[in-house]
Amino acid sequence: MPFARRITRLKESGTLKILDIVKALQAKGASIIQLDVGEPDFRTPDNVSEAAKAALDSGFTHYTPSAGLPELRDAVAEKLRLENRLDCESANVIITPGSKQALFYAVMVTVDEGDEVIVPTPAWPSYMEMVTVAGGTVREVPCSAGFGLDLEALKEAVSERTKLIILNSPNNPTGCVYSDQELRAVTEIACEHRIQVISDEIYERILYEGSYRSLGTYPGMADLAITINGFSKTYAMTGWRVGYAAGPRELISAMNKLQQHSASCPPSFAQKGALEALKPETPVAPMVAEFRRRRDYLCAELSKMRAFRVAPPKGAFYLFPDISETGMPSSRLVELLLEKAGVSTTPGEPFGGFTSNLRISYANSMANLEDAVNRVRGVLEPMGLA
Ligand SMILES: Cc1ncc(COP(=O)(O)O)c(C=O)c1O
Known part of the structure; x- marks a missing residue:
């Protein structure tokens, strides 16, 4: 069949x-040495594991509200306000089973059959496939020298059908961190054409030089940026499956409808671990x-x-x-x-x-x-x- x-x-x-x-x-x-997988080899920090164990022991093993535990949504919103300077409240946040799921919902909610999505490459392959599932077409824009953004090519890639741009900085696979000038230029294109931008910030804390600025803080981006992040990479929590998205309330509610009818909610005790991970004492x-x-x-x-x-x-x-x-x-x-x-x-x-x-x-x-x-x-x- x-x-x-x-x-x-x-x-x-x-x-x-x-x-x-x-x-x-x-x-x-x-005997194979694996340099292919994108997951930290470290143990999840003990304070995080202890919090999840305590949750399990206390019987915290049932469904949570679909968009995530209220206290975790609050804590994520606070992190985004204080660390990332995003204008964000609990209602702007959805907790998902991994950030991959957040990305999937964000694409499904913004991209219609026949729409175009601009993806600067090299890029994590799942973006392309998510757009394909949604019925959209990917316009790949290869990088300039040194893996930076080719801003002229990005401008030229915009068409009447462009709905979304997907950015990932620090980048998988290049490790490149886009400059302030590059990010500003992308946000100007987005504002001029009213295009939504997914900013996948999952490697935000794994930064060796310079500082990090969230895309949603640029002028005009409050209702265009969809910030994606999660616990897998920063806290060595790949198997816990907890991630999140932040963006305009209506968009987050639309994403939550998909979550209600698919995952229901992220794992309850894993969310308790994630709540602990956000504390400053996590190493x-x-x-x-x-x-x-x-x-x-x-x-x-x-x-x-x-x-x-x-x-x-x-x-x-x-x-x-x-x-x-x-x-x-x-x-x-x-x-x-x-x-x-x-x-x-x-x-x-x-x-x-x-x-x-x-x-x-x-x-x-x-x-x-x-x-x-x-x-x-x-x-x-x-x-x-x-
Ligand atoms: C760029 C990027 N975004 C998102 C993810 C998904 O991470 P998770 O679903 O574990 O939060 C990955 C994982 O490899 C990634 O490399």
């Missing part, structure tokens, strides 16, 4: 496909310091090899080196490193057709990174690429 068109036009996740191959190799006994800084150490190490080591051209990115926990010197498309190099070195990375193709880059996640221990560098060098050296 044929499936619905919205499913047949959907691509499989390129990143999860690599994970399947890795698992199959591991099942055969292969985020040591994790960021460790990410920085790894970034510096990996950039320095890869730069010594002829195969890679890479500069230290300002945020997130990925490198997206240029691999043109290898003469191989990214997917081929990924296969080679996986099969011969036992190191898994992610090809650049799913991020918007970047055949000359591959994504390396350094959310792995220093010892594993050192081992991975030695393994990769061992494979590339005989090829004259190290």
Whole structure:
């Protein structure tokens, strides 16, 4: 029986496909160092786990209000007001099962069949597929040199049908943090054409240089920005599935209708953990310091090899080196490193057709990174690429 068109036009996740191959190799006994997954290797901070355990022990195991626990919505609104300077109250916030779900609702609520969505690339592949499910068309706008925004190309990509722009800074996969000038220019385009902008700020706290400014704070953006964030990356809470969106009340209510009829609500005890995570005593800084150490190490080591051209990115926990010197498309190099070195990375193709880059996640221990560098060098050296 044929499936619905919205499913047949959907691509499989390129990143999860690599994970399947890795698992199959591991099942055969292969030792693989995983530099493909985008999740912190740290334990969730103890204070967070304790709060969730206490919730479980007290029987806090039932549905919560659909848009999330009122105290968590309040705490998120307060965080957004104090840290991000967004004009935000509880009614402007919805808690979702992961920020991915928040993004999905935001796209479903804004994009109609035939609408266009501008996505600067390289970009996290799920954006493209969410737009496809909604029946929209993605207008990809490749970055300028150094992974910055190509502002002229962005302006040219706007049409009568443009409904949405999706921005992600710090960026997955490049680690690039857009400058004030770049963000301002995007908001000017959005205001002129009345286009909604999703600002995916999930890597906001994993920042090594400069400061961070939320897109919703730019003039005219209060009713156009949809801010997305969550607990997965900042607090090493990927499996807890708690994220959130903030935006105009009507939009948040519309998103909540989708949540009511799909997830019902995010997990109750996980929300209690998230509430605890927002407290200032949760140790985020040591994790960021460790990410920085790894970034510096990996950039320095890869730069010594002829195969890679890479500069230290300002945020997130990925490198997206240029691999043109290898003469191989990214997917081929990924296969080679996986099969011969036992190191898994992610090809650049799913991020918007970047055949000359591959994504390396350094959310792995220093010892594993050192081992991975030695393994990769061992494979590339005989090829004259190290
Ligand atoms: C750019 C970006 N946005 C959103 C997410 C989703 O995170 P979660 O659903 O775990 O909150 C990810 C996860 O990899 C991501 O890289």
